Amino acid sequence: MTNTALDLLPSLLGTAWLLPLLSFAVIVFFGPRLGKHGVLGGYVAAAAILGSFILSVVSLGIWIGNTDQPEHHTAAHAPPGQHALAAEQAVGIPGVRLVAQQAEEHAAPAAESHGTTHNAGEHHAAEHGHHEKVSISGIWYTVSPPGLPVMGIGYYIDALTVLMFTMVTLIATCIHFYAMGYMHDELHDITDHEVTLSNGQHLHRRGRYYRFFQYLSLFCFSMLGLVIAGNVLMVFVFWELVGICSYFLIGFYIERKSASTAANKAFIVNRVGDFGFIIGLMALWGSLGTFNFGDTVDPQTGQVTAEGIFTQVRHPERNGQLVVPPGMVAAANPEGVRAVLADHTDDDGTIREEDARSEVASLTAHDGDWRQKEGTPHGYWLLIVAGLGVFCGCVGKSAQFPLHTWLPDAMEGPTPVSALVHSATMVAAGVYLVGRFFPAFTPEVLLVIAFIGGITLFMAATIAITATDIKRVLAYSTVSQLGYMMLALGIGGWLAGLFHLVTHAFFKSLLFLCSGSVIHAVHTNEMTQMGGLRHKMPITAYTMLVGCLAIAGAPLLSGFYSKDYIIAHSMLFADTNPSYAFFFYVAASGAAITAFYMFRLWYMTFAGTPRDKHRYDHAHESPRVMTVPLIILAFFAITAAWNVPGFLPGIGGWGVEPLLEQAHPLTVHQGAGSGVLVAVTHPAEHESHARFGLAATLVASGTALGGFILATLMYGLRAINAEDARRQFAPVYTFLRNKWYFDELYDAVFVKPTLFIARCVSAFDRKVIDGFIDGCALWTVKLSRWNDLFDRGFVDGIVNLVGGWTYDIASRIRGVQTGNLRQYVLFIVVGTVVLFVLVSFYTSSFASR
Amino acid sequence: MNLLTEPVGVAHYMAVGAVLFVCGAVCMATKRNALGILMGIELVLNGANVNFVAFSSRYLQADPNRALGLDGQLISLFVIVLAAAEAAVALAIALNFYNNFSTIDVDQADELQG
Numbered sequence: 019m020t021n022t023a024l025d026l027l028p029s030l031l032g033t034a035w036l037l038p039l040l041s042f043a044v045i046v047f048f049g050p051r052l053g054k055h056g057v058l059g060g061y062v063a064a065a066a067i068l069g070s071f072i073l074s075v076v077s078l079g080i081w082i083g084n085t086d087q088p089e090h091h092t093a094a095h096a097p098p099g100q101h102a103l104a105a106e107q108a109v110g111i112p113g114v115r116l117v118a119q120q121a122e123e124h125a126a127p128a129a130e131s132h133g134t135t136h137n138a139g140e141h142h143a144a145e146h147g148h149h150e151k152v153s154i155s156g157i158w159y160t161v162s163p164p165g166l167p168v169m170g171i172g173y174y175i176d177a178l179t180v181l182m183f184t185m186v187t188l189i190a191t192c193i194h195f196y197a198m199g200y201m202h203d204e205l206h207d208i209t210d211h212e213v214t215l216s217n218g219q220h221l222h223r224r225g226r227y228y229r230f231f232q233y234l235s236l237f238c239f240s241m242l243g244l245v246i247a248g249n250v251l252m253v254f255v256f257w258e259l260v261g262i263c264s265y266f267l268i269g270f271y272i273e274r275k276s277a278s279t280a281a282n283k284a285f286i287v288n289r290v291g292d293f294g295f296i297i298g299l300m301a302l303w304g305s306l307g308t309f310n311f312g313d314t315v316d317p318q319t320g321q322v323t324a325e326g327i328f329t330q331v332r333h334p335e336r337n338g339q340l341v342v343p344p345g346m347v348a349a350a351n352p353e354g355v356r357a358v359l360a361d362h363t364d365d366d367g368t369i370r371e372e373d374a375r376s377e378v379a380s381l382t383a384h385d386g387d388w389r390q391k392e393g394t395p396h397g398y399w400l401l402i403v404a405g406l407g408v409f410c411g412c413v414g415k416s417a418q419f420p421l422h423t424w425l426p427d428a429m430e431g432p433t434p435v436s437a438l439v440h441s442a443t444m445v446a447a448g449v450y451l452v453g454r455f456f457p458a459f460t461p462e463v464l465l466v467i468a469f470i471g472g473i474t475l476f477m478a479a480t481i482a483i484t485a486t487d488i489k490r491v492l493a494y495s496t497v498s499q500l501g502y503m504m505l506a507l508g509i510g511g512w513l514a515g516l517f518h519l520v521t522h523a524f525f526k527s528l529l530f531l532c533s534g535s536v537i538h539a540v541h542t543n544e545m546t547q548m549g550g551l552r553h554k555m556p557i558t559a560y561t562m563l564v565g566c567l568a569i570a571g572a573p574l575l576s577g578f579y580s581k582d583y584i585i586a587h588s589m590l591f592a593d594t595n596p597s598y599a600f601f602f603y604v605a606a607s608g609a610a611i612t613a614f615y616m617f618r619l620w621y622m623t624f625a626g627t628p629r630d631k632h633r634y635d636h637a638h639e640s641p642r643v644m645t646v647p648l649i650i651l652a653f654f655a656i657t658a659a660w661n662v663p664g665f666l667p668g669i670g671g672w673g674v675e676p677l678l679e680q681a682h683p684l685t686v687h688q689g690a691g692s693g694v695l696v697a698v699t700h701p702a703e704h705e706s707h708a709r710f711g712l713a714a715t716l717v718a719s720g721t722a723l724g725g726f727i728l729a730t731l732m733y734g735l736r737a738i739n740a741e742d743a744r745r746q747f748a749p750v751y752t753f754l755r756n757k758w759y760f761d762e763l764y765d766a767v768f769v770k771p772t773l774f775i776a777r778c779v780s781a782f783d784r785k786v787i788d789g790f791i792d793g794c795a796l797w798t799v800k801l802s803r804w805n806d807l808f809d810r811g812f813v814d815g816i817v818n819l820v821g822g823w824t825y826d827i828a829s830r831i832r833g834v835q836t837g838n839l840r841q842y843v844l845f846i847v848v849g850t851v852v853l854f855v856l857v858s859f860y861t862s863s864f865a866s867r
Numbered sequence: 868m869n870l871l872t873e874p875v876g877v878a879h880y881m882a883v884g885a886v887l888f889v890c891g892a893v894c895m896a897t898k899r900n901a902l903g904i905l906m907g908i909e910l911v912l913n914g915a916n917v918n919f920v921a922f923s924s925r926y927l928q929a930d931p932n933r934a935l936g937l938d939g940q941l942i943s944l945f946v947i948v949l950a951a952a953e954a955a956v957a958l959a960i961a962l963n964f965y966n967n968f969s970t971i972d973v974d975q976a977d978e979l980q981g
Contacts, residue, residue: 835979837978837979837980838974839904839973840896840899840904843892843895843896
């Protein structure tokens with residue numbers, strides 16, 4: 019393995035990460051001066067993200083050229099001893115560590131490890147011991163003072179990082195160029211017809227073209243930072259940054275009440291999830307003393323100075339099996355750990371708590387009573403809290419079941435934002451984090467993730483059936499597909515979930531951009547006012563058809579493969595754990611509903627006859643700056659799952675799927691293990707395709723075809739009257755139309771009580787506190803009046819009296835001043851003489867005589 | 868003590884100075900002409916000057932060490948300079964007064980009366 023080229027990756031990806039920040043800074047400081055109405059701002063932002071994209075592609079090339087291609091699981095039955103030794107090497111570059119871990123127990127002889135099968139996980143580990151995960155981690159800038167746990171701005175780069183970088187920058191580049199066309203109106207002054215001022219006129223404001231690109235750049239920077247982050251805290255920081263960008267962009271038309279409300283809603287709902295995230299972070303920091311994903315390596319010696327989260331939770335010496343890290347055990351069972359430490363260090367009873375923390379790290383490989391009690395590991399609940407906490411954040415960001423309500427409202431933002439932030443990248447960040455954090459999730463947490471994902475998937479899909487706002491259909495579709503990913507990750511389908519994340523990003527951003535193109539043409543979101551538009555805007559219509567086919571899972575398109583993987587794995591999961599067959603049913607029905615609502619959308623928009631003649635007549639195909647990104651994205655919506663040069667997944671070559679295969683956390687190949695608190699066993703993922711590949715393809719295609727046929731009958735051929743169906747299922751329709759009454763429920767449970775409490779507090783404020791303050795003020799005024807009287811009567815009286823006297827005396831004796839010079843002289847002389855006489859009289863001798 | 872029988876000493880000079888002073892004061896008090904008053908002032912000042920010079924002369928003193936030395940002359944010179952300056956100012960006032968009232972009768976100058 020050549021390492022020199024891989025050592026370039028941190029710099030390359032770091033530059034790609036910082037370019038949008040540079041663009042943001044330029045636009046922030048010089049925005050209005052960048053050409054007329056800031057028109058150059060768009061070019062600056064697009065150039066920056068294009069640069070990032072090129073750097074990402076270069077990185078991807080370096081990665082592919084310098085890492086071993088993973089053998090595909092279908093051909094993966096090499097003798098276990100072949101790759102027996104775990105290669106763990108540190109490169110002598112400061113802060114950079116290249117780790118190649120093999121899921122083989124390196125102390126034990128290969129034959130023995132093959133022969134003893136403690137559980138499913140280890141068995142598969144032995145069978146597929148060739149799996150190799152390459153990761154580069156390090157720290158660019160250390161924040162913590164020396165001597166304390168290392169904390170800083172770091173990076174953790176594996177195939178997933180590089181893949182996400184390429185995906186995000188590619189989509190962002192397309193969307194930047196698209197937005198130049200879409201936001202064209204903002205280049206001059208705008209009259210917003212959706213905002214009526216108090217004087218009855220529409221709002222007239224200046225265009226905010228450059229500001230839009232400023233936020234987009236900040237978003238790209240934050241998103242890339244989230245992907246490259248080397249520790250959970252950094253993830254959290256950029257997590258919040260993408261959140262605030264989302265807030266800015268949803269509220270771009272801030273004067274519209276709906277937009278500002280939606281922005282607030284998105285931000286507040288995300289806070290709920292982030293609160294859980296913070297709890298998870300506290301659980302991690304308090305017990306493990308680190309946030310880093312990868313290990314910290316001393317640049318001089320190449321020794322590991324601090325183990326990262328992944329190593330602590332799945333230590334290579336323990337064959338990558340989930341184990342409660344000693345730090346968490348110490349938190350739950352301090353006596354036990356102290357006892358073991360006393361044994362190990364011969365340091366009779368003088369071990370201090372902080373020493374125990376560092377000493378205990380050397381105990382990772384040791385088992386014993388100190389680690390567990392009656393089969394339940396000490397500190398296991400802490401691991402669950404950490405996992406659930408982190409997942410809580412993902413629930414908020416990825417709009418999962420209890421916190422999904424913000425995403426459809428977020429469609430108030432401009433459509434390029436919906437495409438970039440609220441479908442392809444930011445909302446996928448939750449899924450990405452679950453994937454990144456996967457090794458630290460216990461089976462119990464994974465089960466929660468799967469249930470949340472399953473519920474979200476089904477619920478959002480059903481709501482999408484009845485929605486008529488074209489962007490809301492897509493929004494619910496996004497929620498539903500994110501549920502798919504969560505479901506896949508939750509049942510241990512790591513590759514399936516993240517594969518779907520990537521393919522979904524392409525076709526969903528395509529679908530959003532197409533809908534934006536339609537909205538741009540007809541100036542309405544309501545599908546009930548569209549129809550027949552394929553004659554007017556063919557490029558949009560047929561690229562959107564590609565998107566629909568991809569999301570519905572038409573064979574050979576990208577969505578087909580990723581959905582196939584998910585359904586195959588859900589079948590395997592149901593086969594291993596028959597009591598959790600729910601996941602399979604929900605995934606399969608979700609596929610049918612997805613196909614149905616997507617084609618309903620397409621037929622209502624592009625097929626049939628125009629419902630609104632006026633809007634139809636004014637519709638036109640979008641300019642080339644908008645259609646070219648559509649075509650590029652359509653290309654990727656078809657081919658994202660294909661491999662080069664092997665063409666199709668599962669055959670070989672390079673592509674998304676082999677890259678993900680390479681980024682697998684160690685555990686996935688072996689299955690995530692069995693739960694301690696609940697009876698659930700996670701089967702190894704690669705088994706699913708071997709055992710259920712064909713069945714899954716049939717199920718997925720069959721259900722999707724069913725949905726497609728139903729949609730065609732109802733909306734394409736109109737063989738079934740949609741009105742009749744609606745009347746037939748009126749209660750269901752109302753239920754779905756009102757989005758399962760989630761907004762109403764939250765309104766009743768959270769908003770109303772909050773407002774009630776707020777009103778009570780406000781009443782208390784106004785009655786009691788204001789009353790008290792008003793009373794004080796009243797008394798002050800009264801006191802002041804008295805004081806005033808005293809001042810004016812007494813103090814002023816004395817002063818005036820003195821003044822009056824002075825005046826009287828002065829006016830009486832003024833006559834002395836005659837103005838006659840000679841008289842004055844006389845006075846002076848006489849006065850002097852009199853004084854002289856008097857003085858003489860009292861001092862000279864003749865007077866005393 | 869009879870001044871006419873005594874040898875000339877400080878007392879005689881003081882008598883001359885006193886006469887000058889009184890003449891000046893009377894002149895100031897009786898003259899209505901502003902220039903006359905100025906002359907009176909000069910007399911008063913010079914009366915004082917005579918005294919200073921007399922006090923400073925060691926020949927007039929029984930005990931020469933009690934004489935003021937050159938201090939008296941110096942003070943006199945200051946007084947003369949002062950008188951000159953004062954006369955210049957006073958003449959300017961008189962001129963202005965004449966411009967405004969076409970007279971230099973100080974009895975007419977009672978604008979500042981209380």
